[in-house]
Amino acid sequence: MTALLYILLAIVVAVAIWQVTSILNFKSVIATEKDNNTQGILFAVFGVFFYGLMIFSFVKYSIILLPDSASVEGESYDTLYMVTMVLILVVQAITQFLLFYFAFKYRGIKDRKALFYADSHKLELIWTVVPAVVLAGLVLYGLSVWVDVMDPSDAENPLIVEVYAKQFSWEARYAGEDNELGLANVRNIKGINTMGVDMSDKNALDDIPVRELRLPKGRKVIFKFRSQDVLHSAYMPHFRAQMNCVPGMVTQFAFTPSLTTEEMRLNDKTIAKVDGINKIRAEKGEDTYEFDYLLLCNKICGSSHYNMQMKIIVEEEEDFNAWIKNQKTMAQVVQ
Amino acid sequence: MSDHHHKETYITKYVFSTDHKMIAKQYLVTGIFMGVIGVFMSMLFRLQIAWPDRSFTIIEAFLGNHQDGGVMSPDIYLALVTIHGTIMVFFVLTAGLSGTFSNLLIPLQIGARDMASGFLNMVSYWLFFLSSVIMVISLFVEAGPASAGWTIYPPLSALPQAIPGSGMGMTLWLVSMAIFIASSLMGALNYIVTVLNLRTVGMKMTRLPLTIWAFFVTAIIGVVSFPVLLSAALLLIFDRSFGTSFFLSDIFIQGEVLHYQGGSPVLFEHLFWFLGHPEVYIVILPAMGIVSEIIACNSRKPIFGYRAMIGSIIAIAFLSTIVWGHHMFVSGMNPFLGSVFTFTTLLIAIPSAVKAFNWITTMWKGNIQMNTAMLFSIGFVSTFISGGLTGLVLGDSALDINVHDTYFVVAHFHLVMGVSAIYGMFAGVYHWFPKLFGRMMNKTLGYWHFWITVVAAYGVFFPMHFVGLAGLPRRYYANTAFPLFDDVADVNIVITMFAILGGAAQIIFLANFFISIYKGKKATQNPWKSNTLEWTTPVEHVHGNWPGEIPAVHRWAYDYSKPGHEEDYVLQTTPLKEGEEES
Numbered sequence: 001m002t003a004l005l006y007i008l009l010a011i012v013v014a015v016a017i018w019q020v021t022s023i024l025n026f027k028s029v030i031a032t033e034k035d036n037n038t039q040g041i042l043f044a045v046f047g048v049f050f051y052g053l054m055i056f057s058f059v060k061y062s063i064i065l066l067p068d069s070a071s072v073e074g075e076s077y078d079t080l081y082m083v084t085m086v087l088i089l090v091v092q093a094i095t096q097f098l099l100f101y102f103a104f105k106y107r108g109i110k111d112r113k114a115l116f117y118a119d120s121h122k123l124e125l126i127w128t129v130v131p132a133v134v135l136a137g138l139v140l141y142g143l144s145v146w147v148d149v150m151d152p153s154d155a156e157n158p159l160i161v162e163v164y165a166k167q168f169s170w171e172a173r174y175a176g177e178d179n180e181l182g183l184a185n186v187r188n189i190k191g192i193n194t195m196g197v198d199m200s201d202k203n204a205l206d207d208i209p210v211r212e213l214r215l216p217k218g219r220k221v222i223f224k225f226r227s228q229d230v231l232h233s234a235y236m237p238h239f240r241a242q243m244n245c246v247p248g249m250v251t252q253f254a255f256t257p258s259l260t261t262e263e264m265r266l267n268d269k270t271i272a273k274v275d276g277i278n279k280i281r282a283e284k285g286e287d288t289y290e291f292d293y294l295l296l297c298n299k300i301c302g303s304s305h306y307n308m309q310m311k312i313i314v315e316e317e318e319d320f321n322a323w324i325k326n327q328k329t330m331a332q333v334v335q
Numbered sequence: 336m337s338d339h340h341h342k343e344t345y346i347t348k349y350v351f352s353t354d355h356k357m358i359a360k361q362y363l364v365t366g367i368f369m370g371v372i373g374v375f376m377s378m379l380f381r382l383q384i385a386w387p388d389r390s391f392t393i394i395e396a397f398l399g400n401h402q403d404g405g406v407m408s409p410d411i412y413l414a415l416v417t418i419h420g421t422i423m424v425f426f427v428l429t430a431g432l433s434g435t436f437s438n439l440l441i442p443l444q445i446g447a448r449d450m451a452s453g454f455l456n457m458v459s460y461w462l463f464f465l466s467s468v469i470m471v472i473s474l475f476v477e478a479g480p481a482s483a484g485w486t487i488y489p490p491l492s493a494l495p496q497a498i499p500g501s502g503m504g505m506t507l508w509l510v511s512m513a514i515f516i517a518s519s520l521m522g523a524l525n526y527i528v529t530v531l532n533l534r535t536v537g538m539k540m541t542r543l544p545l546t547i548w549a550f551f552v553t554a555i556i557g558v559v560s561f562p563v564l565l566s567a568a569l570l571l572i573f574d575r576s577f578g579t580s581f582f583l584s585d586i587f588i589q590g591e592v593l594h595y596q597g598g599s600p601v602l603f604e605h606l607f608w609f610l611g612h613p614e615v616y617i618v619i620l621p622a623m624g625i626v627s628e629i630i631a632c633n634s635r636k637p638i639f640g641y642r643a644m645i646g647s648i649i650a651i652a653f654l655s656t657i658v659w660g661h662h663m664f665v666s667g668m669n670p671f672l673g674s675v676f677t678f679t680t681l682l683i684a685i686p687s688a689v690k691a692f693n694w695i696t697t698m699w700k701g702n703i704q705m706n707t708a709m710l711f712s713i714g715f716v717s718t719f720i721s722g723g724l725t726g727l728v729l730g731d732s733a734l735d736i737n738v739h740d741t742y743f744v745v746a747h748f749h750l751v752m753g754v755s756a757i758y759g760m761f762a763g764v765y766h767w768f769p770k771l772f773g774r775m776m777n778k779t780l781g782y783w784h785f786w787i788t789v790v791a792a793y794g795v796f797f798p799m800h801f802v803g804l805a806g807l808p809r810r811y812y813a814n815t816a817f818p819l820f821d822d823v824a825d826v827n828i829v830i831t832m833f834a835i836l837g838g839a840a841q842i843i844f845l846a847n848f849f850i851s852i853y854k855g856k857k858a859t860q861n862p863w864k865s866n867t868l869e870w871t872t873p874v875e876h877v878h879g880n881w882p883g884e885i886p887a888v889h890r891w892a893y894d895y896s897k898p899g900h901e902e903d904y905v906l907q908t909t910p911l912k913e914g915e916e917e918s
Contacts, residue, residue, distance in 0.1 A: 017842065029777060029856050057801060064801060092721060100717075102695060102701075113903055114702040116897050120639075142677060143677060229494075229587060235806075244666050302497055306810075
């Protein structure tokens with residue numbers, strides 16, 4: 001019923017506007033010299049607002065950005081990102097300036113004739129070739145990073161971990177002593193075997209199922225992703241890592257953690273960000289937040305998509321080894 | 336068109352009309368109606384994002400059993416973003432923009448009496464109307480409308496167990512889209528045939544206004560890519576209703592294993608984006624055409640680099656069909672393919688850059704007439720650059736990894752194709768309103784509309800990049816589950832406030848539009864002193880466009896401020912003077 005009220009209200013507002021505007025002079029329709037002048041100046045003013053908004057956003061919102069990369073691969077990501085961003089901002093600053101400046105400078109004046117200037121091969125050659133060269137550089141640089149990140153085949157003794165997605169939680173499975181994951185299929189899901197591990201596969205017996213992801217610092221981790229129901233995406237923003245989890249197939253991503261959780265908590269940018277968050281939380285009377293790495297779902301997957309997460313802990317390799325020794329293997333769990 | 340004097344009834348004139356001008360108006364009004372729904376939805380979910388715990392009577396009023404005490408449910412949130420995307424991309428920016436202006440301008444600017452097939456054109460509109468009706472009906476389905484995102488990736492879109500919107504809501508979505516695609520194909524074929532065959536004497540392809548080039552090439556992209564979406568939709572219908580496994584395999588949901596085996600959701604993604612990416616050019620190219628025309632006319636200068644502009648339209652169109660994989664860098668697709676798609680994607684930046692530079696150069700040393708259409712065209716160039724540049728981040732497979740599906744993407748595509756295309760549409764409406772309705776729109780309201788919109792749009796989408804760079808995924812019902820994102824909440828409030836401001840500004844446009852239809856100042860024949868053919872037709876619509884012979888064309892469309900002519904414009908129908916060279 002209230003919807004009807006809103007619609008009625010909208011109609012009333014519309015009628016009111018109708019009435020007001022019919023008093024307005026509907027006869028003024030084409031820009032006059034005066035309009036050209038005012039609007040031209042407004043473009044100059046808007047240009048100032050535009051740069052103001054950009055600068056303001058960078059100053060004010062830098063604090064909310066992700067802290068430094070916590071993986072080795074992420075460092076080259078960050079460098080590539082910085083290079084691209086600088087390029088973008090330079091081009092943005094120049095072209096937007098020209099646009100608003102021309103709008104202001106060449107605002108129409110009566111009896112002035114515009115310059116008849118239809119073509120210039122030289123100019124067009126410049127702004128075809130220059131972007132082409134710059135982009136070629138960017139593509140080559142980007143692809144070299146891409147290949148490094150996506151091809152972990154030369155890694156020595158990588159840790160193999162399966163990350164398993166379902167509505168709306170994550171599980172994980174370490175490959176165990178043999179560092180080889182046992183086969184799995186959703187058709188094997190039964191009772192405590194929630195990831196459908198194939199217990200007839202001997203590689204599966206020493207696999208270690210966990211609900212909390214721990215990673216050793218300095219060792220390459222190769223993730224194998226699976227999903228049991230719909231598409232999910234395993235997003236680990238602090239490591240600059242993301243891969244979709246696709247039902248019916250296994251996908252892969254790899255990185256080498258470079259900062260333990262403890263080290264990341266002491267990073268300047270993290271401290272500033274966490275302080276900011278805690279100030280907001282204190283105002284709302286919520287408890288203090290402590291930084292942790294996260295795995296979150298980044299592909300729409302249903303009602304609780306917004307709360308599908310798992311904590312990640314990065315620790316020194318010996319701590320990690322001690323921890324994993326104490327975890328039960330699949331064989332022990334299923335018994 | 337054989338009989339110009341046949342008697343028109345109310346029905347044949349206003350409802351089942353075969354006149355391209357009437358059909359253009361039908362597309363426009365339907366598009367505006369759908370646009371109001373789509374924008375209103377965005378207001379609702381922006382309220383949710385900014386104040387997730389707060390109760391709103393407006394949410395209580397409109398969302399019925401999908402809310403609890405004025406707070407929307409997670410499912411309806413996803414439905415709102417899904418339908419918002421669907422409506423804005425397809426119903427407003429494809430049908431509303433291309434449908435309106437291709438229909439209006441192709442016959443008028445090439446010198447034809449109507450479309451090649453008026454009947455097909457009429458069927459095209461009415462199929463679009465039918466698909467709009469079905470889409471609107473789907474909003475009232477018990478379990479809610481489709482809510483798997485506008486990209487409707489299976490399995491989420493295939494399984495009602497996975498999300499309630501994938502029941503009847505998704506069925507209607509698919510039916511609506513199938514009809515929409517049929518409509519769009521009929522329209523596109525008509526545009527292509529008309530441009531190729533019905534140009535008046537002297538209207539060489541290299542004398543066509545850039546609007547026509549844009550519409551023509553857009554129609555070709557549509558014919559190439561829309562059928563692939565249709566096939567994807569049909570296969571999905573099969574998976575949903577007849578037990579096939581094109582896109583599904585190995586699924587365990589709600590305690591049971593489903594029978595599907597051997598299909599792949601990645602296949603769907605390929606099929607979807609084979610249309611989905613060209614689709615953004617289907618949206619933006621007509622806007623580019625419109626803006627090229629308006630910038631030249633209002634700068635009183637020829638468009639700079641006319642042939643380069645045509646070349647870049649064609650280059651963009653070609654490249655647009657081989658870049659779809661950049662939506663799938665982290666889909667599990669072979670990383671080598673990622674490399675290929677990075678290469679083709681970044682290539683698109685070259686013709687795009689050429690266009691942007693050419694528009695700016697067109698304004699240089701112009702005598703710019705600040706009509707509302709011109710303001711929106713300048714706005715278009717600005718948002719196209721701002722949004723296009725971040726494409727360098729997203730199109731680069733390596734960089735895409737960490738911003739994929741975050742708000743950075745949302746900010747990028749809203750600026751480069753959403754806001755830009757809407758600006759192009761507004762520019763077109765303000766500029767050709769006299770051709771549509773024989774009257775003019777009010778300029779003061781136009782100025783207010785523009786300035787509020789332009790400030791609000793940047794206020795919404797500029798800060799949104801930072802939200803994405805903070806790592807916040809899109810399509811989150813609330814950020815409250817992550818203390819990590821607590822500091823993003825304030826930014827989201829700012830964004831929502833600008834969004835409401837921008838949404839409210841559209842009321843000014845609606846008022847101006849509808850009042851001007853009835854009370855606007857009567858238009859003169861060529862109010863903007865433009866060169867193109869449509870301004871040689873009488874103000875009052877006549878069936879067949881020109882009462883007498885169709886005029887012949889003697890020059891290109893951009894002889895503005897040409898030396899040796901008294902006026903600062905020269906109609907295309909003016910013969911070359913002795914010794915005058917064609918530009």
